[in-house]
Amino acid sequence: MRLAVVHRDRCHSKKCGNECIIYCPRVRTGDETVVIGEDGKAEISEELCVGCGICIKKCPFGAIDIITLPVELDNPTHRYGKNGFALYGLPIPVEGKVSGILGPNGIGKSTSVAILSGQLKPNLGEEEEIEGTWDRILKQYAGTELFDYIKAVAERGVKVAVKPQYIDGIPKVFQGRVEDLLRRTDETGRLDHYIRELSLSSILNKNIDTLSGGELQRVAFAACLSREADFYFLDEITPFLDIYQRMATARMIRELAAIRPIMIVEHDLAILDLLADTVHVGYGKPAVFGVITRPKGVRVGINQYLEGYLHEENVRFRKNQVVFETRSHMKTIERETLLTIPSMKKTYPGFSLTIEGGDIRKGEVLGLVGANGIGKSTFAKLLAGVEEPDSGSDAVQPGIKVSYKPQYIRAGSDATVEELLRSATRRFDTSYYQHEIIEPLVLEPILQSPADTLSGGELQRVAIALCLSQDADLYILDEPSAHLDVEQRMNAVSVMKHFAEGKEVGILVIDHDMYSIDMLSERLLVFEGEPGSRGAAYGPFRMQDGMNRFLANLGITFRRDKTGRPRINKLGSFLDRDQKSRGEYYYATASDE
CATH class of the missing domain: 3.30.70.20 (Alpha-Beta Plaits)
Structure with a gap:
């Protein structure tokens, strides 16, 4: 076909x-x-x-x-009209299980949910709507695991609670206090439990339109889980949440999964690995066609996705596999110091940040980890010159140019992406810029799109490109993985590493995605303290030492499987207890699983 x-x-x-x-x-x-x-x-x-x-x-x-297309894909589940996007296959909700969908943006995940929730009747690839033909749809699914579920949708409808991917639209449809919104959604009587677990008590009297991205994400999550539904769908729960908050949301999802089917789309592979019982891999070409596979075991599914080859389907959907270098953090690379971070302090009403000092080297990517509200973004602003320290010398030595991508990005312009990039750099037409920035960040398809029409993931990729387009010595990127799918995160990691080494500049990255930090960073700056009250930066450490310190505070351990992929150990498992007893929180030797 x-x-x-x-x-x-x-x-x-x-x-x-x-x-x-x-x-x-x-x-x-x-x-x-x-x-x-x-x-x-x-x-x-x-x-x-x-x-x-x-x-x-x-x-x-x-x-x-x-x-x-291969002959096996001759029957689409749904197609958006003539010459429109085509979806093949559907994920399968399972009672008492967390089912994950792993795949790039634009592959049909939202279409799948619309079908499973009864909001969209699948047209089986026909150009004309097939109204009143549930019998034909049920015949298509007869004998499959989805038949009973589709029949329930056809006969009585299915009530679905959805946590949307892009939460910045919530203040546009609801104005008022956080507590008022949450009380309106409480249909299960468990709201107070979610407020407690997500530490929402301090923001209940705030207006929705004043919340930060992390606060809004937690409110949206609590509102979704508080609804009484037959099926829960959570689209990206981790953007703007720190690792502590990600673990808290994971616990609550597992609690609810015991009594209700839950489906999640998540690009933080460490959290998806911890949460999901099974994984559906989505592949194809974004905005062209998407294929949703049958469920796979979570370890097998993630590893096949990273490999780019689906063994059961005999399909290769990516030329290169993602490889985790198990010994990369053991290397000691001699690098010249780019700048010395001075000891300094910054105080706000109710919050203080202390920086011990350190250095950033040419050609390296320095990772920053720690809880939200502990001072990471403040530290970035000090280095970028957006804020000035209360004590100590200037954050950056004279002559050092800094390019800064903030945590929260907004379009603020109707200029096209190409116009924005051309205004930021004179190198736009060079082969280097096209091959090292435009191609890996997949910006070619949106070059003629106005910035104010971009999705969150598209805007994030443009923001990364704009930051790297500046002539600077130090590049600071605050949460560059937010709203990017797995493929885009891997590409962004590759772009930043090559850029740092090729240009002999320093790159400082703040992120909560442990896979991105693991693949990207050469050294680590660890932030500790009491979120919202006080914070302190320690390091930079070698990755092994820094991650051990960070994970010890968090109370979780990581291992590597035989592919080299880092995985979170189940709390209290043999491996978890064994690594903690030896003080090895960060990646014991690869297991044989």
Whole structure:
């Protein structure tokens, strides 16, 4: 089967020479393989198309994708009209289990949830809506594990509680106090338990529109779990949450999973590994087509995803596998000091931060870890010159230029992505910039998109590119992994490492994703103290020493499996107790699992 997709937001027939029509070999023979529809967008006949790919290369806006699918994928679950996105397969909610979906953004996860919740009737790939044809849909799923669930949706509907991916829309639909919002959603009587576990008591009287990203994330999570539902769907629970808060949310999800099916989409692999019982891998081409596999064991599913090869399906969906270097943190690399971090203090009403000092070296990525509200972002602002210390010398020596990407990013402009990047650097047209920044961050498809129309993940990738586009000696990126899928996180890690080493500059990264920190950092700065009251920075340490100190405070241990992938040990398990007794919180030798 051949799939032809026209990205309607990128197709501008009045701004181009209709190259998709002019250069199509079938059109030249007299067939109407490509035409311009009544809405001014290209329409491609999948029956007539021969898949030559000329229109893909000739389209000046990159608005066309043509994919030849394997024969097994001849029956879509749902398709968004002619030349629209096609979804194949569905994840399976299981009573008493946490099911995970692992895959890139734009692969059909939200469409799956809309179908499972009864908000969207699957059209089985037909262009016309198949209203009133539940019998046909049920026949399609007869004999499958999904039949009983789909039948329940058809007969009586299924009540679903959803925690959305992008939480910044919540203040637009609700104005008022946090407590008022939460009390309205409390249908299970467990709200007070969630308030306690998520440390929400101190913000109950705050207005929703004054909350930070981390506070809003916890409120959205509590509101979702407080609803009475047949099926819970949680789309990205970790952005802006520190590792302490991530572990707390994991505990509450496991509690609820004992009585209700829960499905999560999560790009923090350490948390997904800890939480999920099974994993559905999503693969395909974002915004073109997506395939949701049958459930796999969580360890097997994650490892196959990182490998880029699905063994049971015999499908390779990525050229290169993600490799964790088990000995990378044991290396000692001699590097020249870029700048010395002076001892300094910063005090706000009710909060104080103390910096012991240290250094940042040329060509290295220095990781920062610690709880939210402990001073990491304040430290970044001190180095960036956004804030000034109360005592001690200037944070950065004269002559050192700093480029800073803040934690919370907003578009604030209707300029296109290309216009923003060109205004930030003169190197935009160089092969280095295209190969080292544009291509790995996958910015080519959105170069002509206005910044204020971008999704959270797209905006994050643009913000990383803008930060690295500046001419500077030190680059500071605050939570660059937020809203990025696993693939995009790996790409961002690669971009930052290559940039630091290739340019002989220093990069400082604040992040709560342990996989990103593990792959990215050469040394570690550890923040300790009492969140919201006082914080102190210690280090920089070698990764082994810094992570041991950080994880000891957290009370969790990591191991590596035989692939080298770090995994959180179950609390109280033999490995957890054994590593703690030896003081090895950070990655004991690879196990044989």
